[in-house]
Amino acid sequence: xxxxxxxxxxxxxxxxxxxxxxxxxxxxxxxxxxxxxxxxxxxxxxxxxxxxxxxxxxxxxxxxxxxxxxxxxxxxxxxxxxxxxxxxxxxxxxxxxxxxxxxxxxxxxxxxxxxxxxxxxxxxxxxxxxxxxxxxxxxxxxxxxxxxxxxxxxxxxxxxxxxxxxxxxxxxxxxxxxxxxxxxxxxxxxxxxxxxxxxxxxxxxx
Numbered sequence: 001x002x003x004x005x006x007x008x009x010x011x012x013x014x015x016x017x018x019x020x021x022x023x024x025x026x027x028x029x030x031x032x033x034x035x036x037x038x039x040x041x042x043x044x045x046x047x048x049x050x051x052x053x054x055x056x057x058x059x060x061x062x063x064x065x066x067x068x069x070x071x072x073x074x075x076x077x078x079x080x081x082x083x084x085x086x087x088x089x090x091x092x093x094x095x096x097x098x099x100x101x102x103x104x105x106x107x108x109x110x111x112x113x114x115x116x117x118x119x120x121x122x123x124x125x126x127x128x129x130x131x132x133x134x135x136x137x138x139x140x141x142x143x144x145x146x147x148x149x150x151x152x153x154x155x156x157x158x159x160x161x162x163x164x165x166x167x168x169x170x171x172x173x174x175x176x177x178x179x180x181x182x183x184x185x186x187x188x189x190x191x192x193x194x195x196x197x198x199x200x201x202x203x204x205x206x
Contacts, residue, residue, distance in 0.1 A: 001017070001018045001020045001023045001024040001118065002015035002016065002017060003015060003016045003017075003018050003023065003118060003123065003125045003193075003198075004016075004121070004123075004124045005124070005125045005126070005127075006124045006125070006126050006192070007127075008142065008145060009145060009146065010145065010146035010147035010148070012124075016125045016195065016198065018118075018198055018202070019202045019206050021111070021202075021205075021206050022111050022114060022115070022201060022205045022206055023111075023114055023115050023118050023123075024115055024118075025108070025111045025112050025114075025115040026112070026115070027112060027115065027116045027119075028112045031108060031112060032109050032112055032182070032186075034101065034105070034109070035101060035105065035106055035109030035110070035182050036109075036182050036183055036186065037099065038099035039181055039182055039183055040183065041097045041098060041099045042097070042098045042099060044097040046091075046092065046093045046094055046096065046097065047093060048091040048092075048093070048095070049091065049092060049093050050087045050090035050091045050092075051086050051087065051090060052086040052087055052090050053078045053079060053080060053085060053086030054078075054086065055086060056078045056085060058076060058077045058078035058084070058085070059076070059077065060076050060078075062074070062075060063076070063077055107204075107205050109182060110180075110182055110185070110205060111205050113182055113186065114185070114201070114205075117191055122189065122190055122191060123190075123191045123193065124190070124191070124193070125193050125194070125195060125198060126192050126193070126194055126195075127194070127195060128194050128195070128196070129142070129153055129155055129162065129174075129192070129194060130159070130161070130162070131161040132161070133161060134160060134161040134163075134164035134165050135165055136165050136166075136168050136169060138165060139162070139166055139169065140169060140172070143172055148192075149171055149189065149190075150171040150172075150188050150189040150190060151171070151172055151173075151188055151189070151190040151192055152172075152173050152174075152175070152180070152184055152185065152187075152190070152191050152192070153166070153172070153173065153174045153192045153194075154176070154177055154180050154191065154192065154193045154194070154201070155174065155175075155194045155196070155197050156176070156194055156196030156197045156200055157176065157196075158174055158175065158176055171188075173188065177197050177200040177201045177204060
């Protein structure tokens, strides 16, 4: 598998050979959907709390007598059938939203995403990305010179200058291969991977 190599001016150079196991896999939409949904679900936290009829602070007095009024029978105003009453199956902070995805499935899903990005021309390789100072302007100018806007940079090691320069740019993110999640790979329009990161990705997913 040959990946496009970009220089600092955004021009394509000689291709970089990559593993077909990672970057040449067939597109599996169902698996990618399952991996992305599981990643989003596992990021959720159970922070919703609702009250049942026992926890609602209402009087336990019978609203009206059982017979003779012509209205439906009612025992107390905390009934779930009443406005302001308790919920039948309330949400609790202990609610678990996590999905289980096997490691083999997760790796196959990420490989399928990377392979499709390479086929669509959204994944490119660069020699390295380094900054002389932790300046947001320097990184923005470097990315703009390459003709890119929304980009995820995957580098083998994120130094302090690169981290500080990228954290205030909404359309640019910098990460290491082990932290490259499937949602970010799909969200950004372009993926830039350094040569050092290619080897780490192949070692992780190959």
